[in-house]
Amino acid sequence: MQAVTKTKPINPIKLKIMKKIIFSIVALAAISLTSCSSDDQTAEIQGISKEQTSSKTAKNAALALCTVTSTSVTVNRWQAPSSTYTNWTPVAAAIGGVNVQWEGIYGGSIRPVGNTDQWYVGTIDLTETCAxxxxxxxxxxxxxxxxxxxxxxxxxxxxxxxxxxxxxxxDYGLGYYSYVLATHVMTPAKAIVIWKTTGTDSESVTDPTTATEAYLVKVTGIAPGASSSVISYNWTQVL
Known part of the structure; x- marks a missing residue:
């Protein structure tokens, strides 16, 4: 006759403790999995957000570069005759990041003012665009x-x-408009380009291809009057 082995009953208190330990291990594992999943999702969301922000910034920059701004200035003559350059009071204006002034006969001349060792002017065909x-x-x-x-x-x-x-x-040298004395008609024939680059002073000869910032300005009309003149123009940041 075989001996019967009796199984010693597990102490209820120990059993309860073991169950708690097992539940704790399972709970910790679940929390760890959830945390990893959450971290992955957060990283993915942050990555998407950064891509969207970068894309939005690039689009905004592109829009800012080729946005056309139309405006006008009125230049007044302080004494006669109108044909004297200095008889017209210069008027300050801002074209993007550069300060300029409209001056001279009927206010039709433009030059950068302030930081003139950085901003320079030239002309290009009227048909050219920002793109x-x-x-x-x-x-x-x-x-x-x-x-x-x-x-x-x-x-x-x-x-x-x-x-x-x-x-x-x-002799005015290079300019952007023609003028008919008999009729006082001023016709823009070229577009104006203003660019920023390193120079010694306002007389420096600089290379536009080295520009770090540039604007295309198109005068759309010059309406000369007896004692004042209105210059209408638009400008676009091209760089």
Missing amino acids: NWDSWKGSIAVKNDPSNVGAEPVANPFNVLGYDGIISGA
Whole structure:
């Protein structure tokens, strides 16, 4: 006859403790899995958010670069005659990040003011647009090039764009508009480009292709009057 082995009953208190330990291990494992899943989801969401932010920033930058802003200024003549450059009071204006002033006969000339060792002007065909800046930046006629600087305005003929060429014996050098004396009609023939780059002073000859910031300005109308003139124009940041 085989001996019967008796199983010693488990102490209820110990059994309860063991169950608690098992439940605790299972709970910790579940928390760990949930935490890992949550971390993965958070990382994924953050990655998507960064991509969306980067994409939005790039789109906003592109929109800012090629947004056309239209505006106008009124320049007043403080004494006669209208044909004297200094008889017109300069008017300050801002084109994006550069300060300029409209000056001279009928206020039709423009030059950068302040930080003039950084901002320079030139002309380009009126047909050029923001979208193809890279294709035409190398074709900009630079005002400060010695061949483009005239004798007028006498006070400072550098880094300013107005009448193009010689009129009534006065040589203005490179400019952006033509003028008919008999009818006082001023017609923009070129677009204005203002760019930022390193220079020594306002007379420096600089290369537009090295610009770090640039604006395309198109004068859409100059309405000369007996004692005041309105210059209408639009500008676009191209770089």
